[in-house]
Amino acid sequence: MKKLLITGYFLIFILIIVLLGGLWSSYRDAPDQPIAFSHKKHLTYVGLECDHCHQYAEVGLQPGIPAVSVCMDCHEAVATDSPEIIKLTGYWNRKEPVPWAGVYYLPQHVLFTHKRHIKKGIDCSECHGDMKVVEKVRQVRSLRMGWCVTCHRENNAPVDCWTCHK
C-alpha cells in the first residue's frame, strides 16, 4: 500500500513536470498566423526597412500594424498566385482586416512606449531579435520586469515604478 502511494506521488510529480514542460514550449512557440507572413522575405530579399510597415515605431506607443491596403500596394501585382497572397487578396476583397496573432504580450498595467526606446537609438533587434532571418515570429525575450529593469539600470534609464506601470 505504502509503495503504491509513493509511486502515485511520483507519477503526479512527473505529470506536473511534463505539463510545465509543455507550457514552456508553448510559451516559446510562435503562434500560428492567419497568413504565413515571412519577415525574412520582406527584409532580406525585398530589402524593406522595419518602419516601412511599422511606421509609428518612432512616434507612437505602438509601432502600428500595417493596414491591409499597405500590403496590397505591392501584392496587387506581386506574387498574386501564391496561396498566402491569395488569402491576403481574399481579406482585401472582403474588406476585412487580417486578424494577426499577437506575439509579444504585455499585461494591461504596463505601459511600454516604442517611441522613447527608438528615439534613444535602441535597435529593434535588441528586443525582437534579428527579424531578417525569421520566417515565423516568436517571442525572443522574456519581457519580464527583471529583464526591463536590468536594461534600464545599465543605461541609467528611470526605474521609478510609475515610469512603466499604469
Added chain:
Amino acid sequence: MQRRDFIKILGLASGASLMNSCGAKKGAEKLIPHVIPPEIEIIPGQAIYFNTTCTECPANCGVSAKVVEKTIDQQLERYPVKLDGIKNHPVNDGKLCIRGQSSLTRLYDPERLKSPLMKDENGEMVECTWDDAFTRILEALKNSDKKHAYISSRTTGTLSSLIDTFCNRLNIQRLKEFEIFSYATLREAHKVLFDRYEVPSYSIDEADFLLTIGADIFETHGNPVSHMIQYAKARKKGMKWTHVEPHVSLTGLQADQRMVLNPESELYLLLYLARQLAGNRLTQLPDPGLDRVVQSTGLTEEQLKDITTAFQNASRPLLLIGEIATSSEHGLEVAVLSGLIQWTSGMMERGIDFNHSLNYDSVGTFRDLKALAWQLQNQDMGVLFMSKVDPVDKHPISFYLKENLSAADLVVGLSDFMPVLSDDYDIILPLSHSLESWGDAETRKGMRTIVQPVLEPLHNTLCEGDILLKILEKRSGRALAPNFQEYLFARLKRTLSNDKVEALLDQGYVETSTPVGKLNLNLRSVRRFLRDITLPQLPEGMVLIATPSLKSFDGRSRQLELLNEIPDPLTTITHDDWVSISEGAAKERGIKEGNVISIAVGDKRIMELPVKIQPFLSDHVVMVQRHMLDTFALSISDKTGDSINYLSRLTMQKTGSNVDLAIMAGSLSQEGRGVIPNPAHHDAHHHVEGRKSLYPEHAHENYRWAMAIDLDLCVGCSACVAACYIENNIGVVGKEEHLKGREMSWIRIEPYYEEDGTAHFLPMMCQHCDYAPCEAVCPAYAPYHNPEGLNVQVYNRCIGTRYCSNNCPYKVRRFNWKTHEWTDPQNRGLNPEMWARPKGVMEKCTFCIQRIRFAKDKAKDENRLVRDGEVVPACAQACPTNAIVFGNIMDKESEVYKWAHSDRVFRVSEHLGTEPSVYYLQRKRDDHSDHA
C-alpha cells in the same frame, strides 16, 4: 479526506489551471490592422480630439471629445473616452459641468435602447425593424382623419427646420417645445416690459456688486458653466455678492452674504427695492411700508439697507432673478419689478444681454401641455410624436396627459432610454447619442455650434434627423437628402459663408453677427401691469419648496449611474431621494435623519421620503429636489404657464419606517477640529519648520508636483468629481457599498457649514504627503514616494492589507472590494492610459500621473523641461472657476508656487506633520460675511 490527498489534488488542479491560463495567452490577443488607413491619422496610443456640442441640457456647451482607437471583439474602432470643454469657446471656455462630463456614461450606458420597439397584439413591446416601424407610422398617418402632432424638447438649428418640413409635408401640427425649465415667467415679464418674450444671456464678469434673488446661477439657470467662469473672473476683481433665497442652494452658499427670506415673500422685497432703487417714477406701485416688508420677508431692516446701500454704492451692480423667486404665485410681479430695476440701473447695456438672448423662441409652457391633454381627451389625436421629451412632471396636467395618452391612435416616442410613459407608447424609436450623430445647435442668438459624430453608433439607433428623412423618403419615394449629414451641410452652406462652415467644423462653433436691437420699455403695458399689483397674503405654516437639481437638472439625468454615485454637494447623499428639513423642525417633531416622513397638503398625502437635516434651512421650510417628488401636486401659474414650485399648508408625519440614507460625510460641520483653520494660520503654531523626522529628506531633481485649491473660488459644483471618475476608470459601486463606506471616488467635495452662516466646499483628494503615513505601514512597500514628490501606489505590489487606508488621516485611499464589472459597451469607454484596477487592490488619486507622463514625454521630445501649466489634472481641467492649479512647486515662477505662498494658504491637518503637497487657500473674508 486525508490532508495529503487534499494537497495532491490541489497540486494537480493548480497545475492544470496554470496551463489553461498561460496557454490561452499566446496568440489569443489579435492585432487588428485597418483595412485602409483612415483619413484622420491616429498614431497608435495617441488620442485625437473632435469638437462637438454637449446636448445634456439646453446650454449646449462646446465639447472637445478625446477619442482613441481600441480593438474590442476583434474590431478596431474609435471610442471617445473623455469629454472636456472647448478652449476659448464663448459659452464654456474649456470647462464642462458634472452633467456634461457624465454624458459619456449616457453613451455607454447598457440600459440604452438598442433597437426600435413596437407594441404587439398582446400589448408587449417587442423589437422590430426600422422599416416595420416606419410602415406602421405612415399607415397610421394616412388612415386616420384625426389631427397629428409632434412635440419635442427644445430643438434648435437644422434639426428644428427639418422637423418643420417634416410636419408640413405630412400635415402634422408641430406643438410648442416642452421644457420643464421653460423660463416662462421671465419671458412673460420681458414681454410686459419690452415686448420681447425672451431669456437674455448674462455676463457677470464686469459686475462689482451682484444681487441674486432665487436664481441658482451655478446649478441650472441659463448657462451655469459660463456663469461660474464669469463669477471667477469677477471674484478675482473683488466683486461682492448678496444672495437672497427662502431655502438653501449651492449658489446661495457661495455668496458673501446669504439672506434668508420667508417663502413667496420676494414680491415684498422687490417692492421695497424698486421704490428704493428705481426712483420716484414708480408712483403707482403699492407701498407696503418698511414695517410690513420687514415682517413679511423676515429680513431685518439692517439687511434691507445693506442691500440698497451696496447696490447704490456699486458702480456696476447687477441684479439677477430666477428659479425659486419666479416660481411662486407672484413670480411674474417679481420678475417685472426686477426687470424695471435692471432697466433703470442701466444693466441692459451691461450684464443683461438681449442681443444674444437664449434661444427659447419655440419653447412653450405648461399651458401648451394643457392644450395637448385637452386634445387627447377629446379623442382628437391621430399620431403623436414625442421626441426626447417625457412631459410627465409634477402637475395634475401631466396626470391627465398620462391618463389620456392611450386615446391617441398611435404614440411614437423618440428616446435614448425607455421613456417614463413607455406603457402608453405604441412605437419607440431609439435615438443615437449626440456623440454618434450629426447636427447643429443655435443655443443663443449669434452662436452656431456643430454636433459631429466621433464614433459609429453602438446600437441599432438613428439620430432624429435621419429618422425624419427616412419617413419622408418612404412616404414620397424621393429622398430630401441621402442622410441628415448631407441635409445639415446643405443648410449650413445656404446660411453661412464657406469660411464660417469650415470654422464651425474645425473649432466646433462660430459666432455670427446679430442685429443690435434697442430695448424699449413699453410704458403703457408696464403701467397697466403695475397698477394691478396687489399685496399678497403670505402662506402660513410649513412650506415645501421644489428645487431644480444640480445633478439631475429637471430629472432628465437621473438614470445615469455615475451621477447617482456622486454625492449631492449640499448633503453628500448618494443614490437616494430625500427631503430636507431643518434641525429645529426635526427636533420639534422628534424626527431623526433617515426617518421616513409623510407630507400632506391639507388632507391630501403627497409624498413619503426619508429625512435629511439640512443646516441653515428655515424651520418652516421643507426642501426637496423636484424630480424626487412622486406626485402631481404642484400647480401651474395662470398668468405665465410656469410651474409653481411651492406647496403650503403642509402637515408632516412620521410613518414609522426608516431608510438608511447613503450619506458620505460623517458630519457637515468641522466639529471644531479646524479642518479649515480660521483665520488661515500661515505662520501659526501648526506649521513647524525643520520638524525632526526618522526618514531622510526627499531629494527632488527637476520636478516636485503640487496642487493648490482656492476655496474662495470652489463653488462645490462637483464637475471635478465626475471628471476624475471618467479619466481614471473608477468603478461605480452602488448604494449598498456606499452604506458600508466602500465608495471609490478619488476626489470628493466636503461641505462644511460654519456657525457664522457661511459654508465651505473643500475638495479632498490624496494629499501626496511628504511624510505620508500610508507609506510607512505597508508591509509590501506598495505606496511609496517617487522622486517627483508623488505618493504613488504600485498596484501589483498591493496585497490588500488596507493598513495604508487605516493610517491615512485624510480618508482618501480606496480599496477595490470587488472587480468592477464594465459590461459591454461600458468597457469601450475606459481610458486606455489608465488601468482598471482589479479586486483586492488599494487605489487613490495619482495627480493624474498619466497626464504628467504625457507632458514629460512631449517635453523630452523637444529636449526641455515641462512648462508651467502643461500638466492639467482632470479635476483642474473640468473646474469651471479654475479653483485648482497644479504644477511644479520647485519652479518659483509657477502658478502653484505663487498660490502656495499666498497669505490665505493652509494645509489640512498640518499639525500631524504629514507635509501635504496640496495647498488650500482660505475663503476671502470681508465685512459682509462677518455679520451675515
